[in-house]
Amino acid sequence: MTPAPDGRDRLKRAALAAAHRGWHVFPLRPGTAEPAVRDWAGRATTSPWRIMRCWDAGPFGVGVAVCASRLVVLDLVPATAGEPPPDPYRLPGVTDGADVLAVLLEQRNARLPVGTYSVAGPRGRLQYYFAAGAGSCPATAPEPLGWKVEVRCTGAYVVGAGSLTPDGSYAVIHDGDPQPAPGWLRRPGAPGRENTRSLQRSIV
16 A cells, blocks of 8 residues: 555655654654665754655655653554463453553553544554653563563664554644653563452453
8 A cells, every 4th residue: 555646745744853852763664664775863854854855756655763752662462363362361341452451551540641642553452652761762672561561672663643554543632752661571571360350350
């Protein structure tokens, strides 16, 4: 799915808007989630001049280099059709990453920070951007928090708002500043089986 010719300016504005926030961006192949350049991490930039020159050349999607942008992104991934959750998430009402996150937060008596920058992707995908803070990006990528609950940081990128992929588009749903990354975001682990009964009640 390739953006219409008049979508080039819209994509360029989306790339410039991300760079204005201090996020390092690079082009994605038109209509895909794949980098359009080699060494995307090294070529990601916040330079308006470089961005305008690049996006004037084609209707590229917007990739955001997460760690270089001092971000940690919580990525709630939709399940494919008919894909069942594994144990211990095989609970009533659990069908995707958003449901699993609710289980994890219930277990930890934690909350998702309100007002952080958020993006909705295709098929119900949700991405929450958090500020990593100086020197706090981990040396290695953290383990997933749970089924379909991914943490994007070191060596990762995300598809930025305004981009179009074969599955659909990405759009901002809350345009606030990224809030500080909560502590539980860096502590992977599934809910214990001993908590399953109470978790079932919390998500039905």
